Amino acid sequence: MMSISLSAVIQPSRILSALVGLQCLLAASTGVLIAAGVVGDLGLPERLALALLCLAAAIYGITRYYRSRHAVHIDISGSGRIRIADMATAQAAPTAKQMPSPAKLLEGTTLWSHLLLLRLRLDSGSVRTIAILPDCVSHDTFRNLSVACRWIASQANAGE
Numbered sequence: 430m431m432s433i434s435l436s437a438v439i440q441p442s443r444i445l446s447a448l449v450g451l452q453c454l455l456a457a458s459t460g461v462l463i464a465a466g467v468v469g470d471l472g473l474p475e476r477l478a479l480a481l482l483c484l485a486a487a488i489y490g491i492t493r494y495y496r497s498r499h500a501v502h503i504d505i506s507g508s509g510r511i512r513i514a515d516m517a518t519a520q521a522a523p524t525a526k527q528m529p530s531p532a533k534l535l536e537g538t539t540l541w542s543h544l545l546l547l548r549l550r551l552d553s554g555s556v557r558t559i560a561i562l563p564d565c566v567s568h569d570t571f572r573n574l575s576v577a578c579r580w581i582a583s584q585a586n587a588g589e
Contacts, residue, residue, distance in 0.1 A: 433577040434507040437570045438516065441498045442562040449494045457487035501559055503574075504529060509581045511549065513559070532557070534581050545575060 460483025462468045463476055471479065500516035512529035532549035535556065539546035545561040563571050 432507045433509065433573075433580050434505055435570070435573050435577055436502070436504045437566055437574060439501045439503060439559060439561055439565050441500065442560065442565050444562050444564050445560055446494075446498065450491065453487040453491040456483050456490070460484040460487065502529065503559075505574075505577045505581070509577075509584055511581070513549065513551075513557075534578065534585065538578065538582060540575060540578055540582065542575075545571075545578060547578065 459468070460480040463471075463483065464480035466476060469476070469479075502514045502516055504512040506512075511532045511534060513532050514529040531552050535548040535550050538548045543563055545559075547559045547561065549557050549559065551557060561571070561574065565571070566574065
């Protein structure tokens, strides 16, 4: 019998970082084009307001993404129990609050062959989404994580 238990450190994806950076660069470029009057037929106040809105969205998006970008340690037991811990807080002085917290896999979790979007409900009641691309972990770990999450999802569906 195969065990689904595993322990893995999920590193931030360089591919996802590049895509977020590109998206924010495109939003900022759109703002510059609007401000220069290349796009649209608006008056100067409207152009500047719209351009500032595009620039603000780009700055907000890039800072929000990069501030939340850190490694996550995920443990899955043989019975399908999931525990996660942020590696950014784990490297600080250890406290009881930084211990791995139990999580439950929710509906809406996406399990594709090259992308795992794990929607997890923590014991605190908050919902957390963890994006896992193949460059976040080794090939074998990605495959094992995918199999384990599919098994957990199938057990949750069977229980309903």
